Every structure is written in C-alpha cells, then in structure tokens.
Amino acid sequence: MNEVYNFSAGPSCLPKAVLEKAQKDLLDYNASGMSVMEMSHRSSIYDEIHNQAAQDLKDLLGVSEDFDLLFLQGGGSSQFSMVPLNLLNPGEKAAYVVTGSWAKKAFKEAARFNPVELLASSEDTGFDHIPEINPSSCPDAKFTYVCTNNTIYGSRIVPQKLDPIETPLVADMSSNILSEVYDMTKFDLVYAGAQKNLGPAGVTLVLIKKGLKLAQREDLPTMLNYQTHLEKNSLYNTPPCFNIYICGLVAQWLKDQGGVPAMEERNKEKAKLLYEAIDNSQVFKNKIRPQDRSLMNVTFVTGDKDLDAKFIAGAKKKGLENLKGHRSTGGIRASIYNAMPLEGVKALVDYMKEFELENR
Amino acid sequence: MNEVYNFSAGPSCLPKAVLEKAQKDLLDYNASGMSVMEMSHRSSIYDEIHNQAAQDLKDLLGVSEDFDLLFLQGGGSSQFSMVPLNLLNPGEKAAYVVTGSWAKKAFKEAARFNPVELLASSEDTGFDHIPEINPSSCPDAKFTYVCTNNTIYGSRIVPQKLDPIETPLVADMSSNILSEVYDMTKFDLVYAGAQKNLGPAGVTLVLIKKGLKLAQREDLPTMLNYQTHLEKNSLYNTPPCFNIYICGLVAQWLKDQGGVPAMEERNKEKAKLLYEAIDNSQVFKNKIRPQDRSLMNVTFVTGDKDLDAKFIAGAKKKGLENLKGHRSTGGIRASIYNAMPLEGVKALVDYMKEFELENR
Numbered sequence: 001m002n003e004v005y006n007f008s009a010g011p012s013c014l015p016k017a018v019l020e021k022a023q024k025d026l027l028d029y030n031a032s033g034m035s036v037m038e039m040s041h042r043s044s045i046y047d048e049i050h051n052q053a054a055q056d057l058k059d060l061l062g063v064s065e066d067f068d069l070l071f072l073q074g075g076g077s078s079q080f081s082m083v084p085l086n087l088l089n090p091g092e093k094a095a096y097v098v099t100g101s102w103a104k105k106a107f108k109e110a111a112r113f114n115p116v117e118l119l120a121s122s123e124d125t126g127f128d129h130i131p132e133i134n135p136s137s138c139p140d141a142k143f144t145y146v147c148t149n150n151t152i153y154g155s156r157i158v159p160q161k162l163d164p165i166e167t168p169l170v171a172d173m174s175s176n177i178l179s180e181v182y183d184m185t186k187f188d189l190v191y192a193g194a195q196k197n198l199g200p201a202g203v204t205l206v207l208i209k210k211g212l213k214l215a216q217r218e219d220l221p222t223m224l225n226y227q228t229h230l231e232k233n234s235l236y237n238t239p240p241c242f243n244i245y246i247c248g249l250v251a252q253w254l255k256d257q258g259g260v261p262a263m264e265e266r267n268k269e270k271a272k273l274l275y276e277a278i279d280n281s282q283v284f285k286n287k288i289r290p291q292d293r294s295l296m297n298v299t300f301v302t303g304d305k306d307l308d309a310k311f312i313a314g315a316k317k318k319g320l321e322n323l324k325g326h327r328s329t330g331g332i333r334a335s336i337y338n339a340m341p342l343e344g345v346k347a348l349v350d351y352m353k354e355f356e357l358e359n360r
Numbered sequence: 361m362n363e364v365y366n367f368s369a370g371p372s373c374l375p376k377a378v379l380e381k382a383q384k385d386l387l388d389y390n391a392s393g394m395s396v397m398e399m400s401h402r403s404s405i406y407d408e409i410h411n412q413a414a415q416d417l418k419d420l421l422g423v424s425e426d427f428d429l430l431f432l433q434g435g436g437s438s439q440f441s442m443v444p445l446n447l448l449n450p451g452e453k454a455a456y457v458v459t460g461s462w463a464k465k466a467f468k469e470a471a472r473f474n475p476v477e478l479l480a481s482s483e484d485t486g487f488d489h490i491p492e493i494n495p496s497s498c499p500d501a502k503f504t505y506v507c508t509n510n511t512i513y514g515s516r517i518v519p520q521k522l523d524p525i526e527t528p529l530v531a532d533m534s535s536n537i538l539s540e541v542y543d544m545t546k547f548d549l550v551y552a553g554a555q556k557n558l559g560p561a562g563v564t565l566v567l568i569k570k571g572l573k574l575a576q577r578e579d580l581p582t583m584l585n586y587q588t589h590l591e592k593n594s595l596y597n598t599p600p601c602f603n604i605y606i607c608g609l610v611a612q613w614l615k616d617q618g619g620v621p622a623m624e625e626r627n628k629e630k631a632k633l634l635y636e637a638i639d640n641s642q643v644f645k646n647k648i649r650p651q652d653r654s655l656m657n658v659t660f661v662t663g664d665k666d667l668d669a670k671f672i673a674g675a676k677k678k679g680l681e682n683l684k685g686h687r688s689t690g691g692i693r694a695s696i697y698n699a700m701p702l703e704g705v706k707a708l709v710d711y712m713k714e715f716e717l718e719n720r
Binding site: 003004006008009010011012013014016019020022023026027032033034035037038039040041042043073074075076077078080081082085109112113193195199200201202203218219221222223224236237238239240241242243246319321322327 | 363364366368369370371372373374376379380382383386387392393394395397398399400401402403433434435436437438440441442445469472473553555559560561562563578579581582583584596597598599600601602603606679681682687
C-alpha cells in the first residue's frame with residue numbers, strides 16, 4: 001500500500017481504524033451475512049446502527065437532552081435553502097454573518113426567499129478575519145446565521161465570539177464540528193455535511209433544538225420540511241444507510257480517542273505546529289488575522305504562483321496529497337481535520353523546511 | 361461467514377463480486393493510498409470514477425447520445441417534487457398513472473404545486489393490475505407520469521403498454537431499471553433510487569432527454585433545480601462519491617454479465633421459477649393479474665397471517681432473509697433484483713415446497 005497523508009478539504013481523510021473496521025465487515029456485518037449496504041432500512045439490525053450513530057454523535061456534542069438529530073441528504077448546499085424555508089414565514093427577516101464563500105452562498109440563497117440582512121462581513125478585506133458581530137443592529141431578525149469555520153479561507157469563529165448573539169442562532173459547522181468544544185446550547189440549529197469531520201459525502205447532520213418553532217409554508221416540498229424527518233427519526237424515506245454507518249464508526253473512534261476535548265487538544269497542537277512553521281518561515285505566509293485562524297484548514301502562500309505549484313507538486317511526490325488551495329483563491333491549503341494524525345502535520349512541516357532551504 | 365440470500369426490497373443485495381472489489385480497495389483505491397471515501401470530488405482520480413460510472417450506465421441503458429445523466433441525492437421521494445417543479449410552470453397540468461403506493465405519493469406531492477389529473481388508477485382493486493392508459497383523456501398534460509414497477513404490490517408496466525403515450529413521458533424506474541429492455545427513447549425523464557438495482561442508498565439516477573424544456577420557477581431552491589446539476593455534471597456541490605463509485609462497480613458487473621438483455625433473460629427465468637412454484641402450490645397465492653406481474657418483486661400470501669409469519673420465520677432459519685411483505689400490505693415478498701442469483705430463487709422454491717408439505 002502506498003502510504004500517504006491526505007490534506008484534502010473534503011471529502012477528506014478518515015481514521016484508518018474506521019476504514020479497517022468497515023473493510024473487515026464489508027461483506028458480512030456482525031455475522032448477518034450481509035453488507036450494511038444491503039440491509040433494509042426497516043430492519044432491526046440497521047435500526048441499531050442508525051440509532052447508535054445518532055446517540056453517539058449527540059453524546060459527543062453534549063446535546064442528548066436538548067436536540068433532535070437528523071441524518072439528511074443533499075449536503076450543506078441543501079441547507080442553504082432548508083434553513084430559511086423552515087425557520088422563516090414569508091416576509092420574516094434573518095441576519096447573516098458572512099465570513100467566507102459558503103456563508104455568502106447561504107446568504108444569497110436565503111435572499112431568494114426572504115428579506116435577509118448582512119449583519120457583518122469581511123468580504124471587503126478578502127475574508128482575512130472574523131468581523132465584529134453586533135446583533136443589536138438587526139433587532140427584528142428571526143435568527144442569526146454564522147459559519148463557524150471557513151474552509152476556503154482558513155478562518156474560524158472562536159466560541160466566545162458568539163456570546164453576544166441572543167436571537168436563535170443557526171450555524172454551519174461543516175468543517176469544524178467535533179473538532180473543538182463549543183457550548184452547543186448557544187445554538188438553535190446546527191448542520192454539517194459529513195465529508196470533513198464526520199464520514200463520507202452523502203449525509204448531512206442537522207441538529208435542531210427541541211421546541212424550536214418551525215415555519216409553516218404550504219408550498220414547501222415534503223422532503224425539504226424538517227418536520228417530515230423529525231417525525232420519522234430520519235427514516236421517512238430510505239436514508240443513506242452506509243454513509244450513516246461510517247459516521248457511526250467515526251463517532252465510536254472519537255469516543256475512544258477521548259471525545260471532543262481530547263480532539264481539541266490534539267487539533268490545537270497540530271495547528272500550532274503548522275502555523276509556527278509558517279510564521280517562522282521566510283517563504284510562507286498565512287493571511288488570516290492570528291486570533292481568527294482556523295484549526296482545521298491552514299492556508300498559506302509563497303507569494304509566487306509558480307512557487308506554490310512547485311511546492312504542491314513536490315509535496316505530492318512525498319505522499320503529501322491534496323495541498324492545492326481552493327480554485328477560487330489559489331495558494332496552498334492543508335486541511336488537518338480530526339482524522340489527520342500529528343505525524344502527517346510533522347511530515348508536512350519537515351517538507352516545508354526542506355523546501356525553504358532549497359527555494360529561499 | 362454466514363451465507364444468506366437477501367430478498368430485501370431495498371436496500372437490497374449487491375453482486376458479491378462488487379462487494380469483494382470494494383472491500384479489496386477500501387483503504388487503497390488503485391494504489392492512491394486513499395479510500396474512495398477520502399477523495400476530493402475535484403480530484404482527477406475521482407473524476408474518472410464519476411465519469412466512467414455515468415458513461416457505463418448510459419451505455420447499458422442505450423442512452424449515451426440522447427440523455428444527460430445526473431447523480432442526485434434525496435432518493436425517489438425528492439423526485440416526487442423535483443419532477444413537477446422542474447417540468448411544469450405554475451398552472452400547467454400533468455397526468456399521472458397511479459399503479460401503486462409510490463406513484464400515488466408522487467401524484468399527491470405534484471398536486472401540492474400544480475393541477476394534476478389521474479389518468480389511470482388501479483387503486484379500487486387494491487393495485488392488483490396495471491390499468492389501461494388512454495392518454496387522449498388528458499390532452500393538455502405537459503407530461504405523463506408512470507412508475508414502471510410497483511415494489512410494494514409486485515406489478516410492472518410491460519414496455520409495450522407505454523406505446524400509446526405521446527406526451528413527454530416521465531418514469532420512476534427505481535425498482536426495475538436495468539432489469540429488462542425498455543426502449544428508453546420513449547421516455548423524456550427517468551429516475552431511479554439506487555438502492556434496488558444500482559447500488560447503495562444515497563444516490564438517485566436522473567436521466568433527462570437532451571433538449572427537454574425545463575420550467576422556469578423563480579422560487580425553486582437552487583439544489584432542486586435540474587439545471588444546477590446539468591451545468592456542473594452533478595458536481596455543483598459534493599456528490600455522494602462512494603455511493604456513485606459502487607454504482608459504477610455494479611455497472612461494470614452488469615457489462616460483464618452481458619448487459620441488460622442478458623439480465624432480462626436471467627430475470628425472466630428467476631421470476632418464472634418462482635411464479636410457477638406459487639401457481640402450482642395449494643398454499644401460496646399471488647394476487648397480481650398474470651400479464652402485469654413484476655419480474656423484480658414477487659408477492660404472495662397463504663391467506664392466513666399466522667402462516668405467513670411462520671413461513672417468514674422458517675425461511676430466516678434457512679438463511680432466506682427479508683421475505684416479509686411491506687408493512688402496508690403484509691404477506692410475503694421476494695425481491696429478486698439483478699444481483700439475486702438463480703440459486704437464491706431455487707433455495708426459496710425448495711423451501712416453499714418443503715413448507716407446503718408440512719403445512720398443507
């Protein structure tokens with residue numbers, strides 16, 4: 001086997017132990033004679049997988065008592081419309097904090113259905129920081145929307161920055177869920193596409209605070225209505241069973257590692273190592289304001305596109321894969337989600353030093 | 361390994377060769393050092409998987425020239441709204457043929473958005489046959505909707521029955537796509553949830569005839585718009601990559617088996633064996649009009665609920681799994697999709713004979 005470290009922003013690397021378990025059981029899960037891919041979603045054996053995955057994820061997030069958890073399809077992009085269509089009646093307003101491309105897409109999609117206010121944005125400086133959030137400037141908003149981690153630019157909203165927000169708070173946590181401790185009771189609705197910190201692409205986690213008032217829109221397609229899925233425990237129709245199963249294995253692995261506090265410690269160590277390597281370098285530069293730097297997506301540039309490309313090509317030869325920045329920004333991006341071991345970051349830092357010596 | 365034959369209606373059994381290949385490559389696809397679950401959907405290695413799967417499926421269906429193929433999320437249930445919302449402008453009418461529970465659900469969902477006419481229905485006789493379809497009774501319909509195979513009741517629309525229909529024809533082929541030869545040029549839009557004849561749950565195939573006129577609805581969520589996905593080759597956002605990969609392996613397997621004509625021959629042999637066993641029995645009865653019987657889902661009853669339950673429990677002990685009929689109908693159902701080998705049907709027939717001797 002060709003050993004690599006995969007720095008892809010998503011879909012991204014999964015814990016090796018999870019893949020080994022999935023491989024072992026691929027044709028015969030738990031002596032059933034069946035693959036999880038072949039199981040009826042109405043069978044007791046699948047039911048256990050489904051409910052255990054949901055419970056473990058809720059436990060890890062500390063929301064077992066207060067939130068319902070849905071496994072939906074369609075990715076974060078589907079939530080861009082589902083959030084306003086389920087939380088706003090026609091004419092009602094929401095406030096959006098735009099700190100990167102995905103938050104901006106969510107804002108624009110919501111604006112197709114309802115009045116939305118730009119509560120804060122850092123677009124004018126190229127999304128290089130998290131702007132101040134002053135909720136009082138939009139008192140009639142039914143909810144405030146944030147994206148807690150900006151995958152493309154490599155910034156994050158640190159948990160305490162959310163403290164002043166009092167309206168119902170909605171968060172896209174796709175790229176940093178389960179990576180550090182957030183007080184989840186601050187939020188009313190949280191969603192996350194699986195393909196960064198949870199599992200394979202094809203399932204989206206949606207956490208809805210119990211008692212959250214949903215809008216009533218007569219023309220909402222049944223499948224876009226949270227209520228449809230809440231009432232049926234995400235089994236209104238056939239869910240993406242195998243994808244949910246892998247998320248469940250990842251959740252078990254996270255518990256074995258010590259849960260979110262342990263992951264936060266490890267993630268901070270990994271990020272520190274990498275940001276220090278950048279900050280101490282003469283060649284590499286990170287553009288994000290230090291206090292807003294992401295723990296998950298570390299972006300950097302040499303300032304020379306050809307040199308960036310040379311770095312990425314050389315990294316690939318060393319088994320350091322998918323370091324190319326997003327097509328909209330260029331540069332270099334190392335995504336170091338929960339599943340990326342410290343050794344991967346060390347290997348990257350070693351290569352950065354070697355590259356710097358040769359290209360200073 | 362516990363060897364079983366899995367007669368589940370979906371998710372359902374997959375070809376063993378497909379699962380073995382997926383298992384072998386689960387941690388290291390094609391010496392990449394990565395699982396397909398870990399690959400960026402923007403990488404060239406995934407691109408090849410994605411495009412090969414689409415091409416192979418189009419080739420198998422004989423639609424390479426005439427149709428675009430989408431891999432979407434959300435299952436057939438999402439198509440219940442996407443079809444009318446993409447094909448009808450507000451106020452435009454469609455005609456529905458209701459031959460089972462899923463067609464009825466599609467009809468009811470469409471009726472939430474547009475005027476829809478019930479062109480034909482067999483509900484009054486418990487969906488025990490396919491009714492005559494007389495398209496001239498609804499001349500102003502923008503399309504006619506059919507479900508080619510009724511998973512729950514076990515009936516199917518034989519290809520020639522669709523000949524009189526001239527308006528754009530939309531078909532839900534979820535449970536019999538690729539199982540027998542249909543003239544695909546008859547159709548304008550076809551969809552199929554993967555979890556019966558294509559792969560694992562979590563991806564839905566949508567085939568759209570090139571040049572088909574799509575409606576323009578300003579308030580359509582971006583992700584529900586076929587145009588969004590057509591323009592981006594199903595890569596507008598992260599697709600369910602691993603699920604698509606498995607569909608691709610199934611497509612390769614189908615090609616190795618001789619394609620759809622060979623599957624039709626094999627499926628007819630399997631169905632004949634099972635229907636003959638039912639028709640020759642004193643204990644079991646199938647309620648569907650013979651010329652409308654499904655090749656994929658064979659339903660039967662003993663006429664006594666307790667005896668049905670005894671049959672299903674005894675079958676399970678012999679490794680014949682998931683023979684329980686749908687919760688809405690009860691009885692017994694053997695789903696014998698492409699991946700079910702002839703040996704599985706023979707084992708079932710042997711058990712039926714044995715059961716009959718003991719319970720006559």
